[in-house]
Amino acid sequence: MKKFLSLHSLLSLICLLLVANNIKYLFVFIMSRQKVLNEVYYEPGYQFHTFLPHLKGVEKAGYITDLSVNRESNDGAYLQAQYYLAPTILELEDINYPYFIIDSKNTDFIIRTIKETKARRLANNEYGQALMKRPAP
Amino acid sequence: MITIGYFLSFLLGRLTLDRCLKENVRLLHPCAAALLALVSGLGLSALLTFLTFVVLDSFHRPVIILVNISAIIIFLFFNRNLYIQKTIIPITDWLPWTKFRWFHFLYILLGVFIVGVAYVIALTHPYGEWDAWAIWNLKTRFLIVSDSWNLIFTDLHYHTHPDYPLLLPFINTWIYCFSADNLHPIPMVTNIIFVIGCGGFLCCTLYQIRKFSFPFLMGLIMFTTPSYLYLGTFQYADSLIAFFLLINLYFITMFQKTKDASWLNILGLSLGLTAFVKNEGLLMALILMFVVSVYILIDKNNRVGKSAVKHLLFTFLITFIPVLIFKVFIAPPNDDILPNINTSNFTAERFQILYNAVITEIFHEKWCYMWIVVLALLISRIWRAFNRENIILSIFFIIYSSAIVCIYVLNGKADLSWWLETSLSRILFSLLPALVFFGVHLHYSKQRGAHV
Known part of the structure; x- marks a missing residue:
């Protein structure tokens, strides 16, 4: 006991x-x-899957956005794109490459960027992200 | 097919354990030995994979498989005398069916239940959380698909922490050698192995103290804490840190108990692997290496003698030299922590924020009173913390927690509240198994016949 x-x-x-x-x-x-x-889970960055065929074999592409990319208030879209589109390196805030991704819902920002670069749209998704191609020099 | 990779790593780990510990491997609980073999084998396979990348600059599946199988064959050759002379380690010890009893079936059922629960929890976030796809799995993808792995260190955005060691990505890359499909299930499976392995190892080692009783139940409480299982399936490197820290502390206590230098052999290997997990692991490994070495050198009752430090140093260098090569010649310097340490941040306000965050986290309902139990466990026997058998672990926890507090308070790079919100629970998660182990060790360190 x-x-x-x-x-x-x-x-x-x-x-x-x-x-x-x-x-x-x-x-x-x-x-x-x-x-x-029971939900279907898409791989992070799946929203960029239509960009993949165009970026095969491309070493580097640009990524431009008017959204915040600092640590504290970042929605992660840039890193999701980098993850999904590997091994293509995405250079943030750099559109001096033949291919670049624009991530914005601001029409003024998009139009200004297109006018500046004279790029044409190759692919886009419903989240405000588009893959653009600059004309050859 | 990926099970072949895990099995080969298990073989490599088991051969390494037998080589380092020899007959002392029998002091391990059979399940604990199996889990230890799997984890240390995965670490060694990852290290070998890293060395192939250093030489070949990219992913070469046949070479990686060949190197690992060669390592297994080499260990088998050097271990042959251990197995042939059956009095040392009969090969049947690997699977001790003769010791199986009917009530062991209940433990197996419990283990299967927890594995099932962990798997279901992992399915709620099958691709892990933010840092999984932004850091660890991102780097794994670059290791597998890019023409040169150096892109990880030169071209990826600084948010991906290019200075971080790569043990977890290399483990996943090694297992990917046996996959014809996507990377996807491999990081999830690897993480489940580590989180279940850590809890299982803790329970097995505590079971050896008093069977199904208070120590074992302490391990079981941790193992069934929902937050532990949920955080463990994030696919971060924190579950590796937790496991490696736990086994390092276990090896230290076994060395102190048995006064046998063979435990220092395996400790050295394990510390080197710990250093390759994350920068926190590097800090842990260096602190433990320093504290254990000083203990051996100044302890007057040390039966093994000061030459035991040579055992520790030699095996530590085997696994630490690749880490040094990585940190010095390959990875860029860390620009997050040390460059942003500023003594002007040493303010009462920042301490207050840190204190509030820790208290909120510890008493949060998501931990199901786990931290309250751990604190009660530690405080109830705190006067034993500086006895000879506990002093190494106590000093480690004091130094490490002081370092973490200093980093949080003095580093001004990110907003402190945001940083604590995103990282504090993971820091506590990685320390939890080791603290449970330490707490039980404080209670039973003077008990006769206890293995711990």
Whole structure:
């Protein structure tokens, strides 16, 4: 009897209760994500998949955006594009390459960039990102 | 097909364990030995893969496979006497079916349940979180598909941290050698292995103290904490840091317990691999190397003698020299941490922000009281922290946590609140298994017959 009433047994019982508590929360966590489990997950950067055929064999391309790319308020689109379009290197804020991606929902910004570069659109997606090609020099 | 890669790494790891520990490998719980073999084997395979990239500059599948298989054959050759003379290590020790009892089936069931839960949690973010596809998996893709891996260090945006060591990308690259498809399931599987392996290793080593009792249940609490499993499936390198830190501390305690220098052999190898995981791993490895070496040199009761430091140093250099080559000749210097340390940031306000963030995180409901339990475990036996058998671990935790606090407070590159919000939970995650181990060790270090 003394063995069951010892401090060690009490601690073991508390641990068992905490394990049971954890298993309960795991069950709730999984059940709450049942809907999410059935969703189709696209690879990060999949929104740029239409750009891939045009960038095959291209070493470097530009990436220009009027959105924030600092650490704290970055939506990650640039890095998603870099991930998906590897091994093509995307140079941020540099449009001096034959190919560049423009990421903006601001019409003025887009028109100004197109006028400046005289580029034509090769591909685009519904998120405000387009792959442009500058004319040959 | 990718299971072949994991199996070859397991073989390599097991041969390395047997080579370093010899008959001491029997002190390990069989499941703990298997997990240790898999993890250390993956680390060594990644290191060999890194060396092929240094020589060949890009991904060459046949060469990488050949190098790893050659390493296995070389180890088999050097270990042959261990297996032939059965009194040392019978090959049947790798799978000790003779020791299986009916109640072990319940543990297997528990393990399968936790693996299943971890897999389901991983499926809720199959491509990992931000840093997975922006850093680790991005670099893995460049290792596999680019004509020159140096693009990672010269051309990728600084947000991808080009100075970071590459153990995790090289592990995934090694396993990719056996895949005909996309990279996708490999990072997820590797992360599941590390997070389950870490929890499993902790439970197995604590089980050896008093079977199904308080120590084992402490490990089980951690293993079933939803936040532990969720953070572990982010596909970051933090789960590797957690595992390597845990095994390093385990080897140190076994060395102190048995006074056998063979534990220093495997510790040295493991510290070198830890240094190649992340910059935090490099810091951990250097602190542990320094503290253990000083302990061996000044401990008067040291039966193995000061020459034991040579064991540690030799095996450490085997795995640390590639890390040095990487850091000195290949990777660019770190521009995040050290260049942005500014003593003018040493203000009460920043300490207050850090303190509030830590308290909020520790008492957050997502941890299911785990941190409260760990703190209670540590505080209840805190007076044993500076006994001879605990002093190495205590000094390590003091130095490492002080370094982390200094980095957070003094570094002014990013907004502190944002930085704490995005990284503090991961720092705590990587320390959790080691702290649980240390806490139990504080309780049982003076117990007769305890392996830990």
